[in-house]
Amino acid sequence: MKPEWIKWAQEAKEQFPEANSSLLPLLHRIQQAEGWLSDDTIRDVASLLGLTTQYVESVASFYSLLYREKVGKNVIHVCVGLSCALAGADKVMEELEHKLGISEGQTTPDGEYTLLEAECLAACNLAPVVQRNLRYHGLVNTAQLDALLADDEKEVKS
Amino acid sequence: MSQKYYLLRNREIPDIDQMPVYLANGGYQALRKALNEFKPEELVELVKKSGLRGRGGAGFPTGMKWGFLPNDGRKRYLVVNSDEAEPGTYKDREIIERNPHQLIEGIIISSYATKAREAYIYCRGEFLFGSEQLKRAVQEAYEQGFLGENILGSGFSLDLKVYRGAGAYICGEESALLESLEGKRGNPRLKPPFPAIAGLYGGPTVVNNVETITNIPAIVTYGAEWYTSMGTAKSPGLKIFSVSGRVNRPDNYEIPLATPLRTLIEDYAGGVLPGRKIKAVIPGGSSVPLLTPDKLDTPLDYESVLQAGSMLGSGGCIVLDDQVCIVGATARLVKFYREESCGKCTPCREGTYWMTDILERIEHGLGTPADLDTLLDVADNIGGKCFCPLGDASLGVLVSAMKYFRDEFEAHVFEHACPMGAKLYDTVNH
Numbered sequence: 001m002k003p004e005w006i007k008w009a010q011e012a013k014e015q016f017p018e019a020n021s022s023l024l025p026l027l028h029r030i031q032q033a034e035g036w037l038s039d040d041t042i043r044d045v046a047s048l049l050g051l052t053t054q055y056v057e058s059v060a061s062f063y064s065l066l067y068r069e070k071v072g073k074n075v076i077h078v079c080v081g082l083s084c085a086l087a088g089a090d091k092v093m094e095e096l097e098h099k100l101g102i103s104e105g106q107t108t109p110d111g112e113y114t115l116l117e118a119e120c121l122a123a124c125n126l127a128p129v130v131q132r133n134l135r136y137h138g139l140v141n142t143a144q145l146d147a148l149l150a151d152d153e154k155e156v157k158s
Numbered sequence: 159m160s161q162k163y164y165l166l167r168n169r170e171i172p173d174i175d176q177m178p179v180y181l182a183n184g185g186y187q188a189l190r191k192a193l194n195e196f197k198p199e200e201l202v203e204l205v206k207k208s209g210l211r212g213r214g215g216a217g218f219p220t221g222m223k224w225g226f227l228p229n230d231g232r233k234r235y236l237v238v239n240s241d242e243a244e245p246g247t248y249k250d251r252e253i254i255e256r257n258p259h260q261l262i263e264g265i266i267i268s269s270y271a272t273k274a275r276e277a278y279i280y281c282r283g284e285f286l287f288g289s290e291q292l293k294r295a296v297q298e299a300y301e302q303g304f305l306g307e308n309i310l311g312s313g314f315s316l317d318l319k320v321y322r323g324a325g326a327y328i329c330g331e332e333s334a335l336l337e338s339l340e341g342k343r344g345n346p347r348l349k350p351p352f353p354a355i356a357g358l359y360g361g362p363t364v365v366n367n368v369e370t371i372t373n374i375p376a377i378v379t380y381g382a383e384w385y386t387s388m389g390t391a392k393s394p395g396l397k398i399f400s401v402s403g404r405v406n407r408p409d410n411y412e413i414p415l416a417t418p419l420r421t422l423i424e425d426y427a428g429g430v431l432p433g434r435k436i437k438a439v440i441p442g443g444s445s446v447p448l449l450t451p452d453k454l455d456t457p458l459d460y461e462s463v464l465q466a467g468s469m470l471g472s473g474g475c476i477v478l479d480d481q482v483c484i485v486g487a488t489a490r491l492v493k494f495y496r497e498e499s500c501g502k503c504t505p506c507r508e509g510t511y512w513m514t515d516i517l518e519r520i521e522h523g524l525g526t527p528a529d530l531d532t533l534l535d536v537a538d539n540i541g542g543k544c545f546c547p548l549g550d551a552s553l554g555v556l557v558s559a560m561k562y563f564r565d566e567f568e569a570h571v572f573e574h575a576c577p578m579g580a581k582l583y584d585t586v587n588h
Contacts, residue, residue, distance in 0.1 A: 015319065017276075020341030024324055028283075062343040062500075063324035065283045076286075082244040082444065082490045083402035083476055095191055108286055117415040119327065119497045120444075124402030124474070125409050134286035 001044040005030060009048035019049055023059060027066055036067040065134075072107045072114035076149075077131040081120035087127035088141070093117070096130075099149065102122045113149070164376045165369060165398055166412045168256035175291060177298040180259040186304055188375035192267045193312040195240040196378075201271035205374070207382035209394040214239055214330070214367030215443060215472045217393075217460045224272050226354035226437055227362045235363040236274040237339065237353075238265055238371055240288070241280045241323055241330040245444035246474030249398040249410050250368035254281065254288040257372070258295035262318065264374035266304060269316045276317050280335050283323040284539075292320045327498035331546050332365040334500065345502045346546035369398055389415030393459035393560050397473055401427040404434065404479035416457040423454070423477055434479040438562070442471025444491050445551030447558035448478075467558070483578045484563040485570050488556050489517035495552030506549035513556065520567060523574035530567055534560060 008029050012022035026045060031037055037045075037060055037141025046056040060066045067075075078084075078093045093115075097103055100113050107114040123129045130148060137148050163169050173179045180186070192201060199303040200237040206221030208510045227234060238261070242250040253261055261279075269277050279296075296318055299305045307315045326344045328334045333347035336358050357363020373395065377385050386394040393415045399422055402408045406428030413422065419441060423429060430436055438448040441458070446469040449456065456466040463470045478487055496510035516533050519525050537557055560567055 018340065021321075022337060023341035024338070028322060028324065059341065059343055063283070063326050065325035080490075081494060082487055083246055083408075085490050086403050086478075086482065086487075104178070118284070119494050120243055122242045122244075122248040122251050122282070124246055124248050124400065124476070127402060128409070131284065134284060136287070 003046075005044065005048060009045075013049070020051070023049060024055065024063075025053070027060060028058075031066065035073070036070050038070075042068075058079075070107070070111075072112050074112060074132055074149075075114045075116060075134075077116050077118035077121065077134075079118045079121040079123070079127070079129040079131075081118075081124070083124035084127040084129055089128040091142060092128050092130065092140055092145070095145055099145060121146075162410055164396060165260070165372050166252060166257065166522070167260065168252070174260075175256055175258055175295065177259065177295070179301065181302075183381075185259055186263055186302070188378040189219060189263050189266055189304060190310060191286045192378050193269060193314060196271075197227045198271050198273055201267065201378070204382055205271070205377065208377045208385040209382075209392070209499060210245065210370065210373055210377065211383065211393065211395075211460065212367055213369035213373075213397065213472070215244075215445070215469075216337055217470060220366065220370055223354065223366070224268075224364055225268060226352070227272060227364065228355060230362075233276070233361050233362055234270060234272060234274040236265065236269045236277040237332075237336065237358060237363055237365045238277070238368060239330060239332065239335055239365055239466065240279050240285070240292075240368045241327075241335060242368070242472075243282055243284075243327040243330055243498075244472060245491065246400060246402055246440060247404075247443045247471065247472040248400045251285060251288055252398075252410050253368050253372050254279075254285065255291050259299070260375055260490070261292075261368055261372050261546065262295055262299050264371035265318060266299075266309065266316055267374050267378060268364070268366065268371055269318075270314050274364065274407040275315060277319075278339060279318070279320045280329070280330075280339055281320055281322050283325045285322075286432050289320055289322045307569060326500070327494075328546075328548060330499045334546070335365065336363065343500070345500050346548075348545075364529050390457070390459045390461070392461055393470075397458070397470075399426075399458065399473040399475050401475045401477065403475075403477040404430050404475045406431065413458075416459040416462070418454070419449070419456050419458055419475075420454040422458060422475060427475075430479045434481060434547040437480045437482055438476075438478045438484065438559075440468075440478075440555060442469045442477040443474035444476070444494060445469075445547075445554050446471045447554045448562070450562050468554075479576065483521070483576050484559050484566050485517065485521045485576070488559045489514065489521050491555050492517055492552055495548060499548060499552075503545035503549070505540045506544045506546075506552070509549065510535050510552050513540075513552070515562060517556075520570045521576070523570060523576070527568075527571055527576070530560070530564075 012026040046053040130137045210220045211217040327336045329344040334344040338344040353363040411426045436451045440448045453466045460470045493514045496514045499506045501507045
């Protein structure tokens with residue numbers, strides 16, 4: 001357990017009337033620092049909040065943005081909802097799979113990129129939409145994907 | 159098509175997400191007016207008179223919802239649902255990213271009206287920028303004395319926190335949202351009791367959508383009669399419609415309720431591409447039945463859209479043109495519900511998997527005639543039999559598509575290929 005986690009857990013607990021509410025904020029904060037949530041992390045979080053390991057695991061495994069397996073430094077989410085599909089999301093996914101040399105759900109061998117589907121990112125006016133580390137890139141076409149992979153500053157704000 | 163924005167004020171006032179700009183444009187004056195001129199009960203009456211209905215999809219009268227809170231001395235909570243995640247719907251994201259102070263002002267007024275002393279914004283986990291904007295704006299509101307102890311010397315105090323979800327569409331269902339906010343899996347709760355009686359931490363709780371609450375400052379400023387002067391008697395006021403799919407100008411459009419669907423699609427969203435025709439419209443987010451082109455003159459109010467065979471829902475309007483494969487579109491939407499089912503109840507958990515399997519089989523030319531009957535049979539065993547509305551939501555488009563476009567499903571089965579000669583996306587100029 002990293003020393004700062006004790007401080008973070010205390011800060012999270014102080015935010016809410018009941019301790020359980022601090023679970024998601026603490027998991028978010030630790031994942032932000034570590035990149036993912038290992039079995040050891042889950043056990044440590046349980047200990048910090050006075051919960052059982054099984055309980056923390058049951059919660060962490062429910063949410064798609066809490067990663068229980070190691071992910072790349074950059075997590076790419078391709079929205080595959082209907083509006084994005086109508087605008088070419090499947091082609092965007094195919095192109096990204098080709099460029100990264102991996103299939104959806106996988107991480108590149110160098111640990112740089114993980115490629116995932118997202119079920120509607122609520123940005124249908126910008127379809128097709130991709131998120132890189134949860135930052136929006138909208139109206140993406142296949143020609144722009146190299147720039148998207150290289151450039152994390154091009155955030156789209158509606 | 160003149161436009162005057164109230165909910166999407168960011169369109170005409172750049173940087174209104176910043177406190178100085180919001181203040182310079184009349185921001186937080188509605189809060190001052192509410193605290194100085196109204197008792198809480200009078201505000202509840204004002205919102206009842208305005209006829210404002212919940213904009214998250216259900217359309218339940220907001221003032222009536224506020225009035226359900228029992229007077230039994232327990233601590234009350236206001237929770238704002240910012241877990242927008244339904245295909246076709248993207249209105250709340252624009253508000254929280256570009257106009258967060260109007261939401262926060264609405265939350266403070268609504269909390270005063272409902273006598274809540276603690277409020278939460280449950281923000282979708284994927285909305286990282288949105289949650290950052292909200293946290294910054296909340297901090298600014300504390301610094302200005304609009305939040306915290308004794309707000310503007312009124313004696314009213316409120317704490318507001320931004321709580322970020324972690325990726326689960328089901329958390330948009332109000333009781334699943336409360337479970338998540340309590341640090342649990344986002345499984346819906348058995349109702350009753352409804353949140354008004356036993357909500358967050360067991361206390362009386364109002365759960366309102368972002369757009370609903372963002373209306374409140376305008377209603378306080380301009381009055382209930384101003385609000386009821388727009389729309390219809392049962393569906394008054396303004397509404398944001400999110401248009402997407404095969405239109406020239408997909409965007410959020412803020413218009414009075416009862417504006418015809420055709421006006422929204424053709425005048426505001428620029429219609430479909432040249433040479434194409436509208437095949438179907440999903441008017442209220444992916445959970446509602448689709449409408450055929452003969453319903454394009456339907457006024458966009460709750461009652462008229464219901465009369466036309468669908469629901470106004472969240473106002474997420476997805477337009478399908480005549481080159482879209484209806485089977486492919488349906489398969490895509492049902493897959494969404496398969497992925498997002500929380501797994502708590504069997505009809506939804508198993509049924510959405512089964513329907514997706516069949517639809518993908520049909521789409522790929524591998525379906526059998528029996529599959530068509532099985533699809534409707536599975537749908538019949540989901541409808542009205544699930545723990546929460548997600549199961550029913552998976553059926554709206556499917557059942558209506560099989561009703562209106564049965565020939566297209568049969569063509570896939572009997573010709574073992576898509577009669578459109580294309581996959582879902584192949585017709586896009588990309």
